Amino acid sequence: MTAEYIKSVVKTVPDYPKPGILFRDVTSVLEDHKAFSSCISLLVEKYQGMGFTKIAGTEARGFLFGAPLAIEMGIGFVPVRKPNKLPREVVSESYELEYGMDTLEIHKDAIEPGDKVLLIDDLLATGGTIAASAKLIRSLGGEVNHAGFVINLPDLGGEKKLSTLDIESYSICEFEGE
Ligand SMILES: O=P(O)(O)OC[C@H]1O[C@H](OP(=O)(O)OP(=O)(O)O)[C@H](O)[C@@H]1O
Numbered sequence: 001m002t003a004e005y006i007k008s009v010v011k012t013v014p015d016y017p018k019p020g021i022l023f024r025d026v027t028s029v030l031e032d033h034k035a036f037s038s039c040i041s042l043l044v045e046k047y048q049g050m051g052f053t054k055i056a057g058t059e060a061r062g063f064l065f066g067a068p069l070a071i072e073m074g075i076g077f078v079p080v081r082k083p084n085k086l087p088r089e090v091v092s093e094s095y096e097l098e099y100g101m102d103t104l105e106i107h108k109d110a111i112e113p114g115d116k117v118l119l120i121d122d123l124l125a126t127g128g129t130i131a132a133s134a135k136l137i138r139s140l141g142g143e144v145n146h147a148g149f150v151i152n153l154p155d156l157g158g159e160k161k162l163s164t165l166d167i168e169s170y171s172i173c174e175f176e177g178e
C-alpha cells in the first residue's frame with residue numbers, strides 16, 4: 001500500500017526536458033509529507049543493519065533522499081556533485097544520461113579505504129549516474145554493492161547495467177512500458 005501510494009503521487013510530465021522523454025517528477029513526492037517520510041522509512045527498513053558506513057547521494061535529487069536517510073541510519077552523507085562545485089581536491093567521471101552527457105565529482109578525502117557505501121538517488125534510468133558514482137567511490141577504495149531509488153524505469157536497463165557492475169538495486173516503485 002505505501003509503495004503504491006508513493007507511486008500514485010509521482011507526477012508525469014511528457015516531453016521534458018526533451019521531446020519524447022516522459023519525465024517522472026519526484027518533487028510531487030517531496031511535497032507530500034506522508035509520501036516523503038514513507039520513502040525514508042522504506043529505505044531505512046531495507047538497509048538498516050547491513051553495515052554501511054556512509055551514504056552517497058548524487059546531485060541534485062539524490063541529496064533529497066540520501067541526506068535524511070543518512071540521519072535516520074546514523075551515518076555520514078557524501079555528496080556526489082556536478083563539476084566545479086566542490087572546494088577540496090576531487091576525482092571526476094563523465095557519463096551518459098537518458099537525455100545527454102554529464103560529469104560527476106567527489107571529494108577525494110570523503111571516502112576512506114574500506115568504507116561500505118550505500119548509493120542513493122531518486123530515480124534509476126540507464127544507470128549511468130550510479131555507475132559513474134560507484135566508479136568514483138571505488139577509485140578511492142570504498143566498497144559499493146547496493147543502490148537504492150524511489151523510482152525505477154526498467155525499460156531503460158539500469159538495473160541490468162548495475163548488476164554487471166556488482167551493484168544490487170532496490171526501488172520503491174517502477175514505471176514500466178508507459
Ligand atoms: O540512470 P540515469 O540514466 O543515469 O538517470 C538517472 C539520473 O537522472 C536524473 O538526474 P539529472 O542528471 O537529470 O540531474 P538533477 O538531479 O540535477 O536534475 C536523476 O535524478 C538521476 O540522478
Ligand SMILES: Nc1ncnc2[nH]cnc12
Pocket residue numbers: 021022023024025098099123125153
Ligand atoms: N524519465 C526521467 N524522469 C525523471 N528523471 C529522469 N532521469 C533520467 N530519466 C528520467
